[in-house]
Amino acid sequence: MLPHAEMVHWAFAAGILLVGLCLLCEAIVGEEVWQMRAWRKYLWPGLAFSLGVLLWPVMAFFTNSSIHMYAHGSWAEVLMLAGGTELGLVHGRLRSPLWRLSWPLAFVVTGTAFIVHEQNPWFFARSAFLHHLLGWTFIVAAVFPLLLVWRPRSAVLQSCFALMIVTVSVMLFSDRDVAPIFGHLSSLAGTPHR
């Protein structure tokens, strides 16, 4: 009765895409306009926090191995931490901009978990390739939220951050349980389905 792993990736991709679009709009119109309606300033931090909460059932029901459990659990924790601190910052409960260091931390932890919990090489199958690619994307792109701690109003950095989140959602939508990548598919990966 559980969905395929690829379906979970697609569902999260939809949520992440919405977060990315909101971030992109905030970068385009500026923080002042974005926060003109009270509900809107909580929108993407709330979505990020909710995605973190929803990662817990993923951890519970998709525990293929200990390393999967650690990976999904650490994503849930860091995404809840980053979303929660962002909620605290926009609400005014948290004041120090250093709280925004939770985002680069979340990116580095997420990237490391992606790389570590993928046991197969890059060209084993599409899912293996995407796990490696996602991991390195998160680690390299951690530079954007890191720089945003000191340059929070930079539209270029905000746009790069938003487009990186949209790119992550595209990668997740590209995920398949068993499918070739650039013509490569290990015979150990199983039989491809639609």
Added chain:
Amino acid sequence: METPFVSRLPATIARTTRMRIVSGIGPTVVAAGLVWAILQPYRVTLLHPRGQGVWWLLIEPPLLVVVVGIVFALLVARPLLSDLEERDASAR
């Protein structure tokens, strides 16, 4: 000599560009989902629902993209555009 038109022109262009981008994001995402549905129609199980499992009926990636685009356009972009107009009107 005062030339208010010249000094206001860049701001007007920037405002129009921002509004165009914001209003175009939702339809672009919807279009991307529709193109995906046309390229891989077997992923849209609503077109052939008989014999499909519940998860295949619930999670159809091209439709998820379309839904995100529609939700974004209606719930985020539309009020944001009116706020942008309101702020520019008050700034004039």
